[in-house]
Amino acid sequence: MMKGALLTENTNASPTQTTSEAAFERELAGERAYVGQLYQRLDQLREATESKLRSTRKNQSVGNHQNRSERDAYASFYEDRLAQYNAVDHRLAFGRLDMDDDAVRYVGRIGLATEEHERLLIDWRAPEAGTFYQATAFNRQGVRRRRHLMLERREVTGFEDDVLDSAMLDDEDASLHGEGALLAALNRKRTGRMGDIVATIQAEQDAIIRADLAGVRVVQGGPGTGKTAVALHRAAYLLYTFRERLNNSGVLVVGPSSSFMWYIERVLPSLGETGVVMSSLATLYPGLRAVPETDPAVARVKGDLRMAEVIKKAVADRQKVPATSVRLAVDSMDITLSPKLVKHARATARSTGKPHNEARETFVKVLLKELTRQLNEKLDAAAGHAVDRPYLEEDVRNSLDVRRAINLAWMPLSAETLVRSLFSKPEYLASATQGILTDAERQVLVRSADQPFTESDVPLLDEAAELLGDFSKITGAAAAQRAEAAHQANLENARKALENANQQLEDIGVDGVITAEQIAELNEETGERMTAARAAKSDRTWAYGHVVIDEAQELSAMQWRLLMRRCPMKSFTVVGDIAQASSAAAASSWAQALKPFVGERFHLDELTVNYRTPAQISDAAVSVARAAGLEISAPRAIREGNWSPSTRVVGAENLIPSVVATVSEEVAQTGGGLIGVIVADSRYREVASAISTAHRDNTGTSKSALEHQILVLTPWEAKGLEFDVVIIVEPMDLIEAANGSVGDLYVSMTRPTQRLHLIAGTDLPAGL
Numbered sequence: 116m117m118k119g120a121l122l123t124e125n126t127n128a129s130p131t132q133t134t135s136e137a138a139f140e141r142e143l144a145g146e147r148a149y150v151g152q153l154y155q156r157l158d159q160l161r162e163a164t165e166s167k168l169r170s171t172r173k174n175q176s177v178g179n180h181q182n183r184s185e186r187d188a189y190a191s192f193y194e195d196r197l198a199q200y201n202a203v204d205h206r207l208a209f210g211r212l213d214m215d216d217d218a219v220r221y222v223g224r225i226g227l228a229t230e231e232h233e234r235l236l237i238d239w240r241a242p243e244a245g246t247f248y249q250a251t252a253f254n255r256q257g258v259r260r261r262r263h264l265m266l267e268r269r270e271v272t273g274f275e276d277d278v279l280d281s282a283m284l285d286d287e288d289a290s291l292h293g294e295g296a297l298l299a300a301l302n303r304k305r306t307g308r309m310g311d312i313v314a315t316i317q318a319e320q321d322a323i324i325r326a327d328l329a330g331v332r333v334v335q336g337g338p339g340t341g342k343t344a345v346a347l348h349r350a351a352y353l354l355y356t357f358r359e360r361l362n363n364s365g366v367l368v369v370g371p372s373s374s375f376m377w378y379i380e381r382v383l384p385s386l387g388e389t390g391v392v393m394s395s396l397a398t399l400y401p402g403l404r405a406v407p408e409t410d411p412a413v414a415r416v417k418g419d420l421r422m423a424e425v426i427k428k429a430v431a432d433r434q435k436v437p438a439t440s441v442r443l444a445v446d447s448m449d450i451t452l453s454p455k456l457v458k459h460a461r462a463t464a465r466s467t468g469k470p471h472n473e474a475r476e477t478f479v480k481v482l483l484k485e486l487t488r489q490l491n492e493k494l495d496a497a498a499g500h501a502v503d504r505p506y507l508e509e510d511v512r513n514s515l516d517v518r519r520a521i522n523l524a525w526m527p528l529s530a531e532t533l534v535r536s537l538f539s540k541p542e543y544l545a546s547a548t549q550g551i552l553t554d555a556e557r558q559v560l561v562r563s564a565d566q567p568f569t570e571s572d573v574p575l576l577d578e579a580a581e582l583l584g585d586f587s588k589i590t591g592a593a594a595a596q597r598a599e600a601a602h603q604a605n606l607e608n609a610r611k612a613l614e615n616a617n618q619q620l621e622d623i624g625v626d627g628v629i630t631a632e633q634i635a636e637l638n639e640e641t642g643e644r645m646t647a648a649r650a651a652k653s654d655r656t657w658a659y660g661h662v663v664i665d666e667a668q669e670l671s672a673m674q675w676r677l678l679m680r681r682c683p684m685k686s687f688t689v690v691g692d693i694a695q696a697s698s699a700a701a702a703s704s705w706a707q708a709l710k711p712f713v714g715e716r717f718h719l720d721e722l723t724v725n726y727r728t729p730a731q732i733s734d735a736a737v738s739v740a741r742a743a744g745l746e747i748s749a750p751r752a753i754r755e756g757n758w759s760p761s762t763r764v765v766g767a768e769n770l771i772p773s774v775v776a777t778v779s780e781e782v783a784q785t786g787g788g789l790i791g792v793i794v795a796d797s798r799y800r801e802v803a804s805a806i807s808t809a810h811r812d813n814t815g816t817s818k819s820a821l822e823h824q825i826l827v828l829t830p831w832e833a834k835g836l837e838f839d840v841v842i843i844v845e846p847m848d849l850i851e852a853a854n855g856s857v858g859d860l861y862v863s864m865t866r867p868t869q870r871l872h873l874i875a876g877t878d879l880p881a882g883l
């Protein structure tokens with residue numbers, strides 16, 4: 116185990132006994148010169164791109180449609196490039212490999228080459244950079260020495276080496292500096308936003324990051340093992356390696372809550388990737404921001420796969436056959452709509468296999484035809500001979516009675532209307548759940564129509580939308596046709612534009628190749644520029660090329676079902692810790708969660724080292740979990756901290772004052788470090804208001820911005836996050852709120868990187 120105190124944030128690696136001071140300085144100067152050269156090239160590329168962008172913009176309004184769309188595509192492309200150059204500026208290079216054949220490779224955030232195409236820097240995701248993370252003394256992979264470069268902004272402040280070739284150890288110039296780069300990263304003060312780990316990815320993590328695109332890959336790991344970090348770096352790796360395939364389909368990253376999404380949202384941009392769709396479970400249904408589901412009983416029922424049958428039945432129930440024949444007036448005549456006729460039309464419509472709103476067209480067509488025939492026969496009978504009446508169908512269609520009868524039998528429906536009325540209208544609920552749910556389960560689902568949709572409604576809405584078809588398409592068919600025609604025109608323009616495009620891209624030092632589809636898509640963005648990512652986010656039926664799910668242990672079966680639909684290719688990275696599950700509808704094993712969708716065809720990896728929590732704290736968390744009988748696989752903490760967890764029982768009346776006092780002490784002690792106060796829902800308001808009264812300007816709560824030094828959060832909101840210091844208020848509350856399960860407390864105890872306080876009114880949980 117590493118000793119956390121050995122190295123501090125400012126790791127100006129000191130020369131060891133094996134290296135002389137002078138040799139170290141010489142090496143450092145060499146690295147500074149090289150990195151200086153890299154920045155020079157980066158600046159050059161940036162200026163060239165800026166100037167191209169300027170001239171493209173200058174000409175933007177002139178020329179024909181083709182010229183304009185070509186220029187728009189270039190402008191977007193240059194903007195993306197510039198954003199990428201800016202994003203990678205900080206700590207551009209972080210590694211160097213000295214190979215057996217004396218070749219030297221520098222590894223960094225992006226790939227760079229000289230104007231003469233001589234390679235200066237290798238993108239960390241390129242295959243040749245893999246050895247930077249994977250080589251070990253036992254399996255050197257041709258690497259003699261791996262060097263970690265420490266940069267502050269653009270300045271090389273130090274370096275440290277892993278010498279893999281023992282012959283090199285005798286070399287006077289070689290320096291050996293252990294695992295300082297990793298420790299420096301782990302001991303760094305937390306900012307409230309997750310950072311990338313690109314410079315210090317560990318071998319077991321790297322193997323997962325670089326795994327193949329196809330199939331479902333589950334990464335199981337205890338708290339702090341880098342699951343989130345690995346998942347995000349994997350997204351960046353896949354986008355780089357399979358750019359052609361993923362650029363048009365995109366990658367979706369899903370996390371549990373909006374606070375979590377906020378916490379991780381900067382990682383991918385800092386790796387130069389902006390085209391990823393990020394969504395919490397609350398926003399997976401486009402256009403809706405669902406509220407949390409607070410009732411575990413409701414979450415359990417709504418998360419069950421049987422709800423798919425309930426929704427299916429609810430849709431079928433909206434295709435109704437009248438109990439008796441209905442008389443319909445058309446002009447001055449009466450015609451009869453019989454149950455048999457409606458049944459026939461319904462069967463024909465259903466046999467199309469189309470969703471409800473689209474199949475309705477068939478239903479209407481069959482009914483109108485039959486009713487028109489009936490009316491025609493009546494009129495013929497009255498006239499005494501057959502007459503051709505081409506206008507008659509129009510008359511039938513325009514009859515108020517006919518329209519009403521058709522709507523009563525087969526109403527166009529939105530998913531929202533279907534789900535809302537299913538739970539608020541007893542007759543719908545009774546019919547849709549009969550034989551599927553128990554009476555008690557049905558009772559749990561009842562609610563009034565004015566309640567907002569919750570997170571557990573999201574997959575139900577999605578299911579309904581799937582079966583109903585696009586509601587807007589009924590009115591928007593013509594618009595869709597127009598959009599498709601425009602897309603084809605843009606595609607044609609883009610193809611022409613491409614003939615000279617790739618040459619120009621090469622001229623500015625870009626290694627990627629752009630496709631006609633990409634340009635066409637960019638062209639279709641009117642006004643504000645819209646990326647494929649944003650188009651995907653607003654389209655429920657978008658098929659992603661890959662989906663990354665974090666904290667996946669929380670997903671209900673219905674949520675899994677929704678996500679599986681988002682990626683028909685079934686290319687998934689799923690990360691989580693089954694032991695950390697706290698939602699009522701969660702599965703108890705990965706096999707159980709995935710079986711309905713992929714059977715046993717998934718690959719399971721495990722991460723075993725805890726990079727976040729010092730050993731003393733993670734030991735305490737494990738002990739509390741085990742004392743309560745929770746089965747956990749405790750990862751090995753990589754470092755020992757300087758502080759043991761502090762536990763105090765202060766008496767109920769002193770609870771809040773003690774919490775506030777501890778916060779104040781920590782504000783003074785951490786010197787700007789991040790403090791997380793974790794408290795159960797029941798006491799949340801009281802605690803949040805006491806702390807924000809004492810520390811008004813630097814307290815953030817879940818409901819407001821989180822850019823504060825002190826954050827007051829519920830256990831659910833704290834999931835996946837980390838803090839320098841964590842203060843848990845009344846730990847027994849966390850157990851009680853989770854119906855006696857210790858999971859939330861265990862997770863909360865594993866959030867700190869430095870210190871943990873447990874402050875109780877009366878009792879502490881067992882195991883401390």
Ligand SMILES: Nc1ncnc2c1ncn2[C@@H]1O[C@H](COP(=O)(O)OP(=O)(O)OP(=O)(O)O)[C@@H](O)[C@H]1O
Nearest residue numbers: 312315316317338339340341342343344726727835
């Ligand atoms: N190779 C690494 N180099 C530097 N830091 C790392 C590395 N791996 C993980 N970390 C750091 O360890 C901390 C925990 O990582 P992360 O949040 O990804 O873990 P997790 O497994 O998702 O945790 P949890 O399940 O408890 O939420 C983060 O601060 C992350 O940056």
